[in-house]
Amino acid sequence: MSLREKKKQETRTRIFDVSAALFKEKGFENTTVDEITKEAGIAKGTFFNYFPTKEALLFYFKEQKEEFVRDLMTGQMSLNAPVKERLMDLFVLVAEHYEKDKELSRLLFFEHKRLIMASGKIPSGSRHEGHSPGHFVNMLCSLLQEGIQNGEIRQTVDPMVAAKTLHAIYFHSLMGWLHSNTDYSFSNDISAKVDLLFTGIGE
Amino acid sequence: MSLREKKKQETRTRIFDVSAALFKEKGFENTTVDEITKEAGIAKGTFFNYFPTKEALLFYFKEQKEEFVRDLMTGQMSLNAPVKERLMDLFVLVAEHYEKDKELSRLLFFEHKRLIMASGKIPSGSRHEGHSPGHFVNMLCSLLQEGIQNGEIRQTVDPMVAAKTLHAIYFHSLMGWLHSNTDYSFSNDISAKVDLLFTGIGE
Amino acid sequence: MSLREKKKQETRTRIFDVSAALFKEKGFENTTVDEITKEAGIAKGTFFNYFPTKEALLFYFKEQKEEFVRDLMTGQMSLNAPVKERLMDLFVLVAEHYEKDKELSRLLFFEHKRLIMASGKIPSGSRHEGHSPGHFVNMLCSLLQEGIQNGEIRQTVDPMVAAKTLHAIYFHSLMGWLHSNTDYSFSNDISAKVDLLFTGIGE
């Protein structure tokens, strides 16, 4: 039984891995179930014993990744250190996670959006569905409020506007990095920008 | 002859318009050539007299829009006014252009990316392919340099980092707006953020 | 154009004929679209240019046959002759029609029912859906009423009960005949039974 369970897990993992690889290589819609199973060394039908649908895979991927990132963030936030430092560390942490698998990140990022739009318009609720910003922005906002209270940040700053601006910077860097072919460091890239925001550009 | 040419242009335009409408409504891959031609009142075969391929349409769309935006921007830049004001106006201008056809903007933005990835990896050259940032960022950079020279902006600011940050803010607002269902004004949204950047958040 | 139209009709007919033949031979569900098109000498896709779905064929068959039978019946009813004679002729007429293509009749009869049950229960309206009895029974009823008026039939007979009984006899003979392998004449078979009903079996 345990052996059987183990084999099952193995197969599931193999499907995951192979799918990830193929999706990265050729995109989601251009990868056929046939290819996946062939590559995974299983029968075509077997695929559907594990995932009810080809599309289902994407959601599993997405789900998995989001959960991971969420955990990462909450863990990071509860430390104590200067706000700016914690902010930087947070960005770097998430960045490093994406950096571990750039190709898959790309895929999930772009493909998932398309699927959502293809099926039935835009899901209600969040403005930025797709990079779970609600959580992220709120977290940034809290952090900034802390900063305002302890004098690290100007009193007149609206923490929500600032949080969104930080998110903009982070998100833009992520996008740029995901699009780029040259392997520059994502985490380094945002530092200068965050710095800039802290100081301001106006005379 | 001129009449013939005219009719040809008409057909071409009708295909364009109908495609745009359908793509907006159902996405690119879920729109069939058959639907397009039926809606356009032409035969299926005729489509291929105008566009070698269904995918070709997207590139024509993209091209057309980018050219338009590029012209818009260059025109705007050559005015004389305070840098900050010109900056804002520029953002607003482009925003207004997108606002004229939100749905199509969405489509081009997300679908185009997917197709590029699907066909064969990422095209070499630009880092940010998809929102033609090279041009935009360079323009912002020039503007900022002007600002530095005439004292509107601090000397110590790296104009390129600042340009990218501005682009980040602009881009993020655009993304958020494209994703949102609620019809808030895109142009208003970036103002606070740009303001924030000018002042900075740090104490 | 006329040539094109003609070819189209030909293809349509060929699909019809080949389908009929294969359905007869192997039943509906055991005949694949692939077989049909192969036998018809067309590409698989072509089938779907003519019929949106494999199931659609059955309904076209059914429709066609019912229309034909309906016309047959109405034409027959308007003659003048003794009621019993007209009755017999009517049965024979329809019987002969079915006899022209026993196998297809079988198929339509049994398969159609099954499909209706499979999809969504029983369609509302008629009790005997599948052999369009409403029309038939009503026609019989009219005929019997005539017979009652002109003294061919007893005054105490309820024409509706009698009509249904006649239909029962007809229908049962049809069923029996459709099921049998031995090629006895369907039309002959009902004569004795109708005779019996006219005379009655009780002492």
Next chain:
Amino acid sequence: MSLREKKKQETRTRIFDVSAALFKEKGFENTTVDEITKEAGIAKGTFFNYFPTKEALLFYFKEQKEEFVRDLMTGQMSLNAPVKERLMDLFVLVAEHYEKDKELSRLLFFEHKRLIMASGKIPSGSRHEGHSPGHFVNMLCSLLQEGIQNGEIRQTVDPMVAAKTLHAIYFHSLMGWLHSNTDYSFSNDISAKVDLLFTGIGE
């Protein structure tokens, strides 16, 4: 051992019952072995320890029901009472049996036919395969012969033709009832028709 046997019987019965329920609900071909076993709380493989094939189930159903009805009929026939009365009682008896499970009756009636045609033509032997008429008609024939001998029925009646006519009436009522959604009494329905046959409709 007896316990083991008992459990086996239980499983067999459970498969039967669950299958019956599902077949009724969704038809034979639209019910998967998987659903059956899941509903029955057994493993998929176990099914095939009890029935060599999914189709086999239908034949077991059919067999079982026919045996039951046959017993019912033979018991009924051997009573002594006027022929007409015994005839009516017989019909009512069988009708009541079907009425106990209308849905399953429907299923067996229509599905079984289809399968026979699907597999390989029509089985040799009986003309009316599907409602085991041989036995039934013979029984009716015997009864009618009795009636002729004891003067209840006219001497000139051909008992076989009459038996088949009775069967027609019975069968037609059954069909109509199986098709109808309204819950009228099957047994009541045939009475008027049988009465009519006894008296005859002719003047």
Next chain:
DNA sequence: TATGAATGAGGCTTCATTCAT
């Protein structure tokens, strides 16, 4: 005997593209 993961043939349908008219 029970289990349920694996199998893989086979089904239906879609649709971009071609080409004879």
Next chain:
DNA sequence: GATGAATGAAGCCTCATTCAT
């Protein structure tokens, strides 16, 4: 240039059955 019927590769998914545990 326009037409639209024909094409056929390709895709996704189903499910009865087998078999190692």
